[in-house]
Every structure is written in structure tokens, then in C-alpha cells.
Amino acid sequence: xxxxxxxxxxxxxxxxxxxxxxxxxxxxxxxxxxxxxxxxxxxxxxxxxxxxxxxxxxxxxxxxxxxxxxxxxxxxxxxxxxxxxxxxxxxxxxxxxxxxxxxxxxxxxxxxxxxxxxxxxxxxxxxxxxxxxxxxxxxxxxxxxxxxxxxxxxxxxxxxxxxxxxxxxxxxxxxxxxxxxxxxxxxxxxxxxxxxxxxxxxxxxxxxxxxxxxxxxxxxxxxxxxxxxxxxxxxxxxxxxxxxxxxxxxxxxxxxxxxxxxxxxxxxxxxxxxxxxxxxxxxxxxxxxxxxxxxxxxxxxxxxxxxxxxxxxxxxxxxxxxxxxxxxxxxxxxxxxxxxxxxxxxxxxxxxxxxxxxxxxxxxxxxxxxxxxxxxxxxxxxxxxxxxxxxxxxxxxxxxxxxxxxxxxxxxxxxxxxxxxxxxxxxxxxxxxxxxxxxxxxxxxxxxxxxxxxxxxxxxxxxxxxxxxxxxxxxxxxxxxxxxxxxxxxxxxxxxxxxxxxxxxxxxxxxxxxxxxxxxxxxxxxxxxxxxxxxxxxxxxxxxxxxxxxxxxxxxxx
Numbered sequence: 213x214x215x216x217x218x219x220x221x222x223x224x225x226x227x228x229x230x231x232x233x234x235x236x237x238x239x240x241x242x243x244x245x246x247x248x249x250x251x252x253x254x255x256x257x258x259x260x261x262x263x264x265x266x267x268x269x270x271x272x273x274x275x276x277x278x279x280x281x282x283x284x285x286x287x288x289x290x291x292x293x294x295x296x297x298x299x300x301x302x303x304x305x306x307x308x309x310x311x312x313x314x315x316x317x318x319x320x321x322x323x324x325x326x327x328x329x330x331x332x333x334x335x336x337x338x339x340x341x342x343x344x345x346x347x348x349x350x351x352x353x354x355x356x357x358x359x360x361x362x363x364x365x366x367x368x369x370x371x372x373x374x375x376x377x378x379x380x381x382x383x384x385x386x387x388x389x390x391x392x393x394x395x396x397x398x399x400x401x402x403x404x405x406x407x408x409x410x411x412x413x414x415x416x417x418x419x420x421x422x423x424x425x426x427x428x429x430x431x432x433x434x435x436x437x438x439x440x441x442x443x444x445x446x447x448x449x450x451x452x453x454x455x456x457x458x459x460x461x462x463x464x465x466x467x468x469x470x471x472x473x474x475x476x477x478x479x480x481x482x483x484x485x486x487x488x489x490x491x492x493x494x495x496x497x498x499x500x501x502x503x504x505x506x507x508x509x510x511x512x513x514x515x516x517x518x519x520x521x522x523x524x525x526x527x528x529x530x531x532x533x534x535x536x537x538x539x540x541x542x543x544x545x546x547x548x549x550x551x552x553x554x555x556x557x558x559x560x561x562x563x564x565x566x567x568x569x570x571x572x573x574x575x576x577x578x579x580x581x582x583x584x585x586x587x588x589x590x591x592x593x594x595x596x597x598x599x600x601x602x603x604x605x606x607x608x609x610x611x612x613x614x615x616x617x618x619x620x621x622x623x624x625x626x627x628x629x630x631x632x633x634x635x636x637x638x639x640x641x642x643x644x645x646x647x648x649x650x651x652x653x654x655x656x657x658x659x660x661x662x663x664x665x666x667x668x669x670x671x672x673x674x675x676x677x678x679x680x681x682x683x684x685x686x687x688x689x690x691x692x693x694x695x696x697x698x699x700x701x702x703x704x705x706x707x708x709x710x711x712x713x714x715x716x717x718x719x720x721x722x723x724x725x726x727x728x729x730x731x732x733x734x735x736x737x738x739x740x741x742x743x744x745x746x747x748x749x750x751x752x753x754x755x756x757x758x759x760x761x762x763x764x765x766x767x768x769x770x
Contacts, residue, residue, distance in 0.1 A: 233503075236480025240505045243474035247467045249459045254391040255436045259320040259347045259366065261387055262286070264335070266312065267352030268294040271376060273301065275350060278380050280305055283387075286339060286346070288312065288324075290353070306339040315349070315357040318437040319366030319386065322346040348386060350379060361421035361540035362440050393458040395441035395510070396434055403453040404676035406430035407651035412678040416445035416454055421540040443514025444546040450631030450674035451654055452602045456514050461605060464515060465522050465598040471505060472527040472593060484530035485523050488512060504532065513543045517554035518606035520568055525609040527593035533570040553630045557610060557694050562619030563588060591616040603631075607671070614696050622700065626692040633675045633692040635668055637707045641687035642666065643726040644710055648679035648688060658704070664724040665709040671701045716748065717756035 233241070261283040265272055268291040276285060277300070286306040289296055301307065310326040312335075317323050323345050324335040336343040349367045351357055356369040363369065366386065370376040404413040407430050416432060417425045424438035425445060434445070434454070446456040455461065468485070475483050486504035489512030499506035509515060512535055523531050533547060547570055555565035567588040594612040598605040614620060626632060635648075635657065644664045649657045656672035657679055659665065680688040695701035712721035713728045732750055735741045741750070749757050 234480070236475045236478040236483075237503065237505050239478035240471040240475040240480075240483075243470045244467050244507075247463065247470055249463050250457075252458045253394045255394050257319045257365065257390045257392075257437070259387055259390065262336070262340075262343060262346050263348045263350065263383070264288065264322065264324055264346040265350045265352065266290070266357065267350075268296060269352065270295055270297065271352050272296045275352075275376070275380060276301055276305055279383060282384055283348075286335065288326075288335065308335060308338060312357055317345060317366075318364040318435075319390070320345075320347050321437070322349050322366065324349075348383060350383075352376075360423040361542055362442060364422070364438055365440075393441070394436050395439055395443070395456060395458045395514075396436075396446065397455045397457050398432070398434060399453050399455070400431050401453075402451045402653055403431055404451050404653045404674055404678060405432050405453075407653065407678050408682065410651060410678055410681045412676045412681060413450060413674075415448040415450065419444035419448045419542050419546050421542040441510045441514065442540070442543060443509075443511045444543055446602075447513055447516035447546055447550060449602075450676060453653075455600060455602070458510060460600050461518070461602060462598060462600045464519060465526075465605060468507070468519070468523050468528075469526045469595075471507075472523075475505060476527060476593070482529040483527055484532070485528050486532045486534055487515065488534040489514070490536070499534070504530075511543070512539070513546050516550045516602070517557070518602045518609065520554055521557070521613065522598060522605060522609040524568075524588065525591070525594040525596075525612040527591070529588045529590075530567045531569075535570060535572050537572055537574045539572075549627075549629070552627050556624065556626055556630075558613075560621050560624035560694060560696070561610075561614055561617035563613070563617070589616065589618055603674075610694075610696070611698070617696075620696065622697045623693055623695050626694055628692055629675070630692040630694075631674045632694050633673055633690060634670050634695075635673060635679060635707065636689045636691055637666065638685075638687040638689070639708050641685040642683075642708050643685060643687075643730050644708060644724045645684065645727060647682045647684060651678045651682045653678065660706075660709065663709065664712050666707045667704050668707045669702070669704045670695055713751075715753035715756050716751045717760070718753060720753050722753040 263279070263283045263285050265275055265285060265287045268289055272287055273296055276287070279285070280302055284304070286308060287296070287301070288308045288310065290311045298307065310328065312324055313327050313332065314325045315322065325332050326335055327333070334344065336345050347366065351367065351369040358364070358367055358369070368379045370379050405427065406412055409430070411427070417427060421442050421444065422438050422440050424435045426433050441458065443456050445454045472483055484502070484504045485507050486499035486502070487507050487509055488499070489509045512533055520531050535544065535547070551568065551570060554568055558565045558568065591613060596608050596612065598608055644666055646659050646666070649659050649666070653676065654672045654674050656669050656674070658667040658669070660667060675690050675692055677690060680690060710724040710726055713723045713725050714721050728751060732747060735750065736747070741747055749760055752760060
């Protein structure tokens with residue numbers, strides 16, 4: 213990378229972290245402070261002092277001795293060989309015996325159930341009929357009840373003595389009322405999870421490390437109390453039905469654009485951005501050591517390729533995603549998948565994908581200098597204003613980069629599962645029944661209004677698979693690809709069309725030849741359609757069919 217003789221010699225000290233940045237990066241950081249973030253709504257927790265302790269060893273006794281004077285406690289002992297010293301437990305502590313069959317909830321509202329004589333019993337109500345749940349849970353069992361990567365607030369499962377002491381210190385501060393941002397918004401109208409009883413997109417459910425998203429018939433539901441702002445749901449959502457709103461996409465992109473402009477205005481060259489998701493000094497220091505512009509996020513997976521590629525469009529030459537070695541596996545998988553899509557799109561324009569990369573920083577690892585990529589070709593920074601629509605933001609970024617593409621292609625193949633592509637139709641099978649049109653959440657498929665046509669807009673297609681699931685003739689195939697040519701991707705094209713079939717009585721068009729042939733073929737063996745009269749009735753419109761049926765009955769009576 214080409215060094216700037218001015219910016220690399222002059223450095224300023226960050227007053228918070230002590231990290232040293234050159235003046236151009238300092239200018240970028242100062243510009244970021246001027247960007248206002250649109251506020252979001254808040255989620256409130258009410259936490260009293262009812263604590264459930266699960267365990268069978270002496271750690272239970274230790275916790276009780278430290279906290280029983282401050283909190284109302286219930287101890288659940290599951291093993292007959294329990295090591296808990298019952299004699300040392302004060303009378304104010306309730307003791308229960310059994311194994312939990314389920315544990316769910318969050319700070320201030322944990323529901324614990326166990327089976328007693330074949331019936332499900334709410335443990336919280338056993339000793340206090342006024343309670344319906346526990347406020348906090350300390351799980352000291354060998355196999356913790358909850359195993360999701362991001363555990364709910366208020367649930368603690370310390371794995372060693374050091375973590376246990378930290379929990380004991382923390383619990384008194386957990387009492388009271390707390391608020392956190394609501395990190396997401398959900399637009400059910402464009403959700404590709406399901407339609408008409410058909411299931412399709414499961415990306416957000418599979419990607420959520422907090423297990424805060426569930427399926428409810430054709431839609432999904434996000435529990436705001438379990439959501440911890442990981443952002444993977446919004447990043448993998450192909451339609452933008454789930455949006456990350458703290459901050460919103462528009463605010464994030466606006467901040468990146470202003471930071472890069474300030475960086476170059478201050479004399480900086482070949483800007484590089486380091487995104488990181490937590491306020492960890494090692495990540496901040498890593499960015500400082502390598503002269504990256506540090507960009508802190510709520511979580512590293514809260515942004516995807518629409519932000520990464522926009523950063524390049526706004527003038528970045530290198531983008532790195534800094535993660536920890538203990539980052540949740542769902543987050544790592546999400547980042548790796550999104551990187552594979554972004555790399556393919558960049559390579560399809562002739563850019564080296566090595567300038568967009570992820571780096572894992574180990575715990576307690578000291579910052580070390582790494583070489584940044586020198587392969588990204590210079591582009592004129594974009595000045596476009598992105599909206600809160602992820603697909604539009606990505607399209608605008610790619611369209612800008614395409615203007616400077618070293619080796620542009622019109623169309624490239626993408627890895628399977630990518631949210632861009634086309635739908636191909638087997639014309640011999642397709643009857644133009646339009647079942648696919650009725651379930652498409654993105655309006656990528658459309659009909660010909662008064663003509664028997666199946667139309668397709670590639671720019672809208674999210675490759676959710678609902679259309680192929682709904683097709684009774686299995687005539688549709690999804691093909692993952694990215695179409696760079698604006699004329700090809702934006703124009704609606706006709707995938708299949710047929711001559712309209714006209715009623716044999718009144719000549720009104722009411723179906724296609726393929727539909728009528730298909731119906732006649734399927735019903736020709738039915739006992740009710742053995743006569744020519746019955747078969748011919750299938751070739752009439754709905755009005756003429758009814759008239760013909762009743763006129764036949766009238767002739768029989770006379």
C-alpha cells in the first residue's frame with residue numbers, strides 16, 4: 213500500500229483507549245461523531261429477587277451463603293447423590309427435588325417446569341402461589357439446561373470458580389428495571405418464510421445465536437426479550453423483511469461515507485476500514501496498529517455485503533472484519549457465507565476479493581501488524597445516499613463499482629443459496645396456472661393480466677423457493693446468479709406464454725390450452741367423464757358449463 217508522507221508521520225492519541233491514530237483517521241473519527249443516529253424503541257425488563265439455583269454440589273451452598281440475605285431463593289436438587297449440605301441452608305430458602313423438563317424465558321420471566329406424577333408442574337408456583345416465574349437463574353448442573361450461543365439475560369451457567377464469583381458479584385446489580393434497544397423491525401408483507409402453508413426461507417431462524425426467532429405458520433416471530441442484537445437475522449434475510457434498526461442501515465452507510473470523505477479531505481490515502489462488534493481493546497488497538505479506520509458495531513454480524521461493498525464504493529481500499537475466537541458459530545457461519553457471496557460478486561467485476569477479509573483475534577492476543585491488500589483498483593468515491601433497503605443499497609454499491617470494473621461480466625454464477633438469481637421454466641410442464649405468482653413475496657413473478665403469460669423480474673428475485681414449492685407440475689428451477697447488466701436485470705421478461713383457450717360455447721377466453729389438455733388428460737379415466745358430453749363440458753367457461761348442465765337436466769325431465 214502506498215503511504216502518505218503527511219498522514220503517517222503525524223499521529224494523535226485517542227483519549228479513551230490510548231490508541232494512536234494518524235491525523236486522517238482522527239478526522240474520520242471526528243466526522244463520525246457528527247452523525248446523528250435515529251433512535252429506536254426500547255424493551256423493558258422488570259427483575260425482582262426470585263432466584264432459581266440448579267445444582268447438586270457444594271457450589272450451591274456457597275451461592276446461598278453469599279446471596280440468601282438479599283434474594284428469595286429456590287434450590288432444585290436433581291441427584292440422589294447430591295453433595296449439597298442441606299443443614300447449612302437457611303430456612304428461608306426453598307428446596308425442591310427433581311429434574312427440569314423445560315426452562316425458558318429471560319430476565320424477570322423464567323419459566324421452569326418439571327414432571328410430578330406424570331403432570332407438568334410450574335416450579336415457581338410450588339412454594340409461592342403468587343409467583344408464576346423466576347427472575348434469575350443460576351445453573352450449576354453438569355449439563356446446563358440452555359445451550360444456545362447467546363444465552364438470555366438473567367441466566368448464568370458459570371463453568372469455573374472464577375466465573376461463579378463473577379456471577380455472585382453481578383447478581384445484586386441485576387435487580388430493578390432495565391431497558392435495552394429494540395434492535396429489529398419486521399415487515400411481514402415481504403417475508404419469504406412461507407405462503408399458503410408452504411415453507412421456504414429459514415435463514416433467520418437458523419442464523420439466530422439467541423434462538424429468539426420461531427416459525428408461526430407462514431410468518432416468523434422475533435422475541436424482543438431474547439434478541440440481543442446479533443444482527444445475523446437481518447444480514448441473512450434475502451428480502452429485508454427483518455431490518456436492523458440500531459443503528460439503521462441508512463445511518464451506518466451515511467456514517468461510512470462521511471468518515472471516508474473526511475479521511476481523504478485530511479490528506480489520507482488508500483483508506484482501510486476495520487469493522488468490529490465489541491468494545492474490546494485488542495480489536496481497537498489492532499485497527500490502530502495497522503492504520504485502519506476503526507468502525508464499532510453493536511455486533512459484527514449486524515452488517516452484511518450491502519455495507520461492505522458500499523464501503524468500497526465510498527472509497528475504501530481494504531475492509532477487514534475483526535472477530536474473536538469465541539465468536540458464536542452461527543455468527544461465524546453467517547459472515548463466511550456472506551463473504552462467499554461478496555467475493556464472487558467482486559471477482560465477477562475483476563476485483564481481487566482479498567481486500568475484503570475476516571480476521572480472528574484470539575483472547576489476550578496482542579495487536580500485531582498485518583499487511584493490507586494492495587490489489588483494489590482506485591475508484592471515484594460514490595456520493596449516493598442509500599436508503600434503508602438492503603437490496604437497493606447493495607445494487608447501488610455494485611452499480612457504482614461496476615463503472616470501474618477491471619474485467620466486467622454481464623452475468624456470473626453465485627454460490628447456492630445466494631439471494632440473487634433467476635427462475636427457469638420447463639415450458640413443456642408449465643400450464644400457466646399462476647400458483648407461483650400467488651406465493652411470490654418479492655413480486656418477481658407476475659402474470660400477463662389478460663394474456664396467459666408468466667413474467668419475471670430478476671432484480672426482485674430473492675431465490676426463496678416458494679415458487680418452485682407451489683408449482684404443481686414441478687416446472688420451475690432456481691438458478692443463483694448476479695446480473696450486472698441493468699437492462700437485463702430490470703426489464704420484465706416473459707418466461708412462458710400460451711394461446712388462450714376459448715370457451716367452445718361463447719368463445720370467451722378463460723384458460724390456456726395446456727391447462728385444458730392437462731385437466732382432460734387427468735379426468736378422462738374418471739367414471740363421471742366417460743361421455744363426450746362430459747368431456748366437452750370441461751372445455752366451457754364456468755358460466756356456460758353451468759347452463760349446459762341444467763339444460764341437460766331439463767331435457768331429461770321432459
